[in-house]
Amino acid sequence: MMSKLITRFPYKPCFRRACFSSRTNHWFRRFLSPKEEKELYLGITSSFREKLIEQANKNTQTYSNIIETALMSTKKQGVLSVQRIEELKVELDEAGKNKDVTKLEQLESEMDMAQLKIVTIYNRLIRSYLSSNRLDLAVSVLDQLESKGILPSTRSYTYLIKAYLKNNQLSKARQLVEHMQHLSLNRLRTSFDCSVMLKYYIACGDHHAIDYLWRDVSQYSSSIKPGISLYTQYMEYLISRKDTKSIVQTLQDIMQLEIPSFTAYHYSTWIQAVPLLTSNVSTTQQAEQLLIYIIKQSPRKIIGWESIKTSISDLITSYIHQGKELRALAFYYRLRKLHVPDETFDQTQIDSIAHILDRSETRHGIDAEEETKALLNEFKGLLIK
Secondary structure, three states, rough: OOHHHHHHOOOOOOOOOOEEEOOHHHHHHHHHHHHHHHHHHHHHHHHHHHHHHHHHHHHHHHHHHHHHHHHHHHHHHHHOOOHHHHHHHHHHHHHHHHOOOOHHHHHHHHHHOOOOHHHHHHHHHHHHHHHHHHHHHHHHHHHHHHHHHHHOOHHHHHHHHHHHHHHOOOHHHHHHHHHHOOOOOOOOHHHHHHHHHHHHHHOOOOHHHHHHHHHHHHHHHHHHHHOOOHHHHOOOOOHHHHHHHHHHHHHHHHOOOOOOOHHHHHHHHHHOOHHHHOOOHHHHHHHHHHHHHHHHOOOOOHHHHHHHHHHHHHHHHHHOOOHHHHHHHHHHHHHHHHHHHHHOOHHHHOOOOOOOHHHHHHHHHHHHHHHHHHHHHHHHHHHHO
């Protein structure tokens, strides 16, 4: 019986196809026509796209809600608009100029209520309080910065250090410098900050610190942009130290810059360096260079021609004693080209220059080249009759 059944229904091996096999879509071919299969596919992908768009809209709406919530919360805190911040700068400066302490206190209150976190605005407030002769209120602003979550800047300290130095309160200034160094704010980036710290180190007599500071000024001059006032402040220090080597180097440095004309303060400082350089035979030429530079940089109304007259006389005498008569002649020539007034030269100097010219003519004689003759004639024309 069994053998008959086996014979009637022979064994055929059965292999199950994977449900997600890529080889065939047997199920679709069995139950769906090609048209129905395409419609089903399009329906599925369309629904999928709709779900994606719906989810994206939800994310966008959620993000918008976050932004709106943040803006609303900041508005409740009273954050100032950009326009109002710009107005604050002007009002702070104006109130400081007018010494209007009441107005400054009102502005400070507004800044605190708005929880303003811009340190430069608070620096303006410090400066304005100092302009109003209220050092105590300026110090109070600095003391409260950190409690407000604001990191002071170098300028926050240098404004106050300058004020303490002006009041001869060196110990107070020293405390601020130490605190500034503790916060690693002692890297100076502006001419103003360098000027304040130079004044502080001079007051302390810390020559080593001054050397380091000026080395940084020279090395980073493109970013610090030292001006004539900072150079003059340093020159004043060098003159007090009679440091002729550094004076010469500073002269070479400043001559590379485009600077405005000297003021009376600048002139009165730099002219003091000329005798120091003239007294040393190794720096006589640099003394001449400095004197010419001062005359070029100074408006005629601020020049003290009596001091210039003394310097000219000393330089010509020094050149002659060194046997450098042609240098004395060239120096005189340059001065006349700069239209130095006649009364600046005394008769002794004029006679000395005339004597040098006569000797030069005799030396060249009739074999002198035309160019040399023309130069000597030009020198003669510059002599005061």
